Amino acid sequence: MNLPKTVTICEVGPRDGFQPEKSIIATTAKADIINRVAASGVPVIEIGAFVHPKAVPQMADTDEVARKVAKYPGAQYRALVSNRKGVERAIACGMNWVKLTHSASESHNLSNFNQPIASSVKGFEECLELAKTHGITASAAISVAFGCPFEGKIPLANLEVHIRRLTGYGIREISLSDTTGMGNPVQVYSIASHMVQTFPEVKWILHMHDTRGMALPNILAAMEAGISSFDASFAGLGGCPYAPGASGNIATEDLVHMLHEMGVNTGIDLDLAIENARLAKAIVGHETDSRILKAGKIADLILKKPCGQTKIG
Ligand code: ZN
Numbered sequence: 001m002n003l004p005k006t007v008t009i010c011e012v013g014p015r016d017g018f019q020p021e022k023s024i025i026a027t028t029a030k031a032d033i034i035n036r037v038a039a040s041g042v043p044v045i046e047i048g049a050f051v052h053p054k055a056v057p058q059m060a061d062t063d064e065v066a067r068k069v070a071k072y073p074g075a076q077y078r079a080l081v082s083n084r085k086g087v088e089r090a091i092a093c094g095m096n097w098v099k100l101t102h103s104a105s106e107s108h109n110l111s112n113f114n115q116p117i118a119s120s121v122k123g124f125e126e127c128l129e130l131a132k133t134h135g136i137t138a139s140a141a142i143s144v145a146f147g148c149p150f151e152g153k154i155p156l157a158n159l160e161v162h163i164r165r166l167t168g169y170g171i172r173e174i175s176l177s178d179t180t181g182m183g184n185p186v187q188v189y190s191i192a193s194h195m196v197q198t199f200p201e202v203k204w205i206l207h208m209h210d211t212r213g214m215a216l217p218n219i220l221a222a223m224e225a226g227i228s229s230f231d232a233s234f235a236g237l238g239g240c241p242y243a244p245g246a247s248g249n250i251a252t253e254d255l256v257h258m259l260h261e262m263g264v265n266t267g268i269d270l271d272l273a274i275e276n277a278r279l280a281k282a283i284v285g286h287e288t289d290s291r292i293l294k295a296g297k298i299a300d301l302i303l304k305k306p307c308g309q310t311k312i313g
Contacts, residue, residue: 004228006265010044017237027061031068038072040272050086066093087130103143107150139173140166147182173203181211185221192225207231215250235277236289251290253277
C-alpha cells in the first residue's frame, strides 16, 4: 500500500465534538481537556468557534477558552469563524489561525449558514483581509463535499469551482468534510486523487464523520491518494442535525490506533489519547462511538491471558 510515513491529526473534539452537546460544558473543563490533548502530542487543535452564541450556544465561550488554554509548544490552535465579527474575536483573544467554512451545496449552505454560497464567500473576502492585516492564517473547509443530505452527490466540477475560488483568495489549506458520512472509499480515493493532482499547492485535510462506519476505510483510501492530514474527535464525539443518533467525527483514539498498528507515525501518545477520550466521555456524560474505548487496544489483548484459560465460550 502507498501509505504516508507520518500523518498529521487535528483534534476537532473541542469544537465539532462538544458543539452538539445540549448541556453547556464548563469553560475550565474545555481548557483542561485541550491542554491534555496538546500534552498527548496532537499537533493541531480546533478549540472552538467564533460564531453567534444564539446559533451555537455551546461555543459562546470560545474567547474565554482561547485565553485559558496554555499554549503548548509545538501545538497549533485554531478556531472556526463565520464572519468578520468572528475574526475580530479571534484577534482579541490572541488566536493566530482561523478556519472559514461553506457548504459544497446550496441547500446545505442555506440550511447551515442561512445564506447562499455566494454570500458566504463574499463574507470571506473581508475576513481574509482583516486576518491578513493581523498576521492570522486562514484556512478553509467545505462541508458536505462527499455528499449532501438534500442534494446527494456533489458534481466534481462544482467542488472544483469552490476550490478555485478559495485558492484564488490565497487560501492554501483546505479541508474537505464528509459532514453526514455519505462518502465511500472508492469515491474518496477518486476525489482525493483528483484534488491532490489538480491543486498541488494546497495542503489537503479530510474531515470524515463515521455516520455509517466508513470513516476509517475512507481515510485509508485518502492516504492511498496522497493525503496525510485528518481531523478526528476524542471519543468520536459529534453528530449531525439531519440524522439524529448519527455518529460524530472519527474517534481520535481509533484513528491513532489504526495508524500505529499499520506503522504510520502520528507523534501522539495513544495511551494519553485514550485517557483523553475517557475524560471527554465523562464530560458529556453519555455513551460514545469510540471502538477503542469499548474494546481496548490490540496490544492490550496480547498481554492478557487467552479467554479460554478462564472461561469457555
Ligand atoms: Zn464535522
